[in-house]
Amino acid sequence: MDEALLRAVVPTVIGVLGRRGADFAAAEDAVQEALVEAVRVWPADPPRDPQGWLVTVAWRKFLDAVRADSSRRRRELRVDEEPAPGPAEVVDDTLRLYFLCAHPSLSPASAVALTLRAVGGLTTRQIAQAYLVPEATMAQRISRAKKTVSGVRFDRHGDLATVLRVLYLVFNEGYSGDVDLVVEAVRLTRQLAAMTDDEEVAGLLALMLLHSARRPARTRADGSLVTLAEQDRRLWDTRLIAEGVDVLQAALARDRLGEYQAQAAVAALHADARTAEETDWVQIVEWYDELVRLTGSPVARLNRAVAVGEADGPRAGLAALAELDPTLPRATAVSAYLHERDGDRVMAARLYAEAARAATDLPERDHLTRQAARLNAGLRS
């Protein structure tokens, strides 16, 4: 049984139940139950029409739940057998689900969890494993999120930017249990891009594809990080790069730049360089200038300082860095790197050790500690 295929039809099935009069929370519960049954029954008895099977079973689950809960207010149910929705309606249903699950009234963590369940079709257990929390906790997080959005009208379009933010978070947090969330984020963004005509959706998809392409090269077998400059570029996935560049170029051609397109442009320039030395840092600085102009983000300013250091030399990089808040995450690590390139290894060793103490993830801390150790060993000999 192809689980990805099964999950891909989940938003459609939720949409069908919605059209028949089920509210979002009840429809979503019923579809989850139908999924559990599908996983149990299909391997021995695969249905000819998987989506039709899911609709039938989910609808039955929904009716069972309504009947079982007679104390609930009476629902007005439409007729059982409505005609199947046409392709345009399926797109609308699915899009509405993206908006609903990323509704601004939800905290980022709740929006992520709800999106993975209702749009992604993942089980609560899979989401809990991915985020390293108990299943009961994740179940409560999802159930509260559903309650929060229950007053939102199902048929109103929301803000695409919040949807993109949620998908970006799923991709960027990079946790994984038995589901690879990076792959899942790409799938959901690809599906969104196919339903919308928006440059920033395309920009985010391109960004994800270009970074996914580098994944085989970015960690060693022991889990330690390989910096971009040290990566074996032969391991990069050229197919993903080609697709990412195509998607990005089509978006940029429409001349409505946004932050995801700018970030993807930086990633595309890295992908374009056969060796680290061939990287077009001058152009990368220009894209960071755009990104700073678009977002004013301190992280973009910090990355710009790194790029300036490569384009115009470490002194220029340090000058750019001096204009920023030194307490920014990773500012000390950047300073250490630039000082080493400037030849000040004593300062660099001290700053790497300081940066390691301030690191917020384990591979980053280990990498910075190793840098400090390497410099200190060199200084002793």
Add this chain to the structure above:
Amino acid sequence: MAKYLLLKHYRGAPAAVNDVPMDRWTPEEVTAHFQYMQDFADRLEGTGEFVDGQALSPDGMWVRSDGQGKPPVTDGPFAETKDLIAGWMIIDVDSRERAIELAGELSAAPGANGEPIHEWLEVRPFLGAPPTITE
């Protein structure tokens, strides 16, 4: 989301406001204290923020390797150990502010005379997974 460890100490934390050893409380006060901790954990599960909570016996020991082929060396427990952890709770929250807010609530568990202990809890962020996008 970010995970934080809330550490409760038998010894080693600065003195609590309501600083009476637990064995001088009434049995009802002890029961009320544990009930508060349990209710707190249940409530956090309800908000989708609870990860784990455990209590530790004060009766530990030190262990170290003594070289290949030899059994490990044990020592202690040391009555004078300065820092003795009593237990922990792991929470998964949206922000540092929320972690501080929850630690504050946990610190207000009732103690002697049914008054809040206002004990000092140690709050430590976890090192997470690396982001996919770093440039």
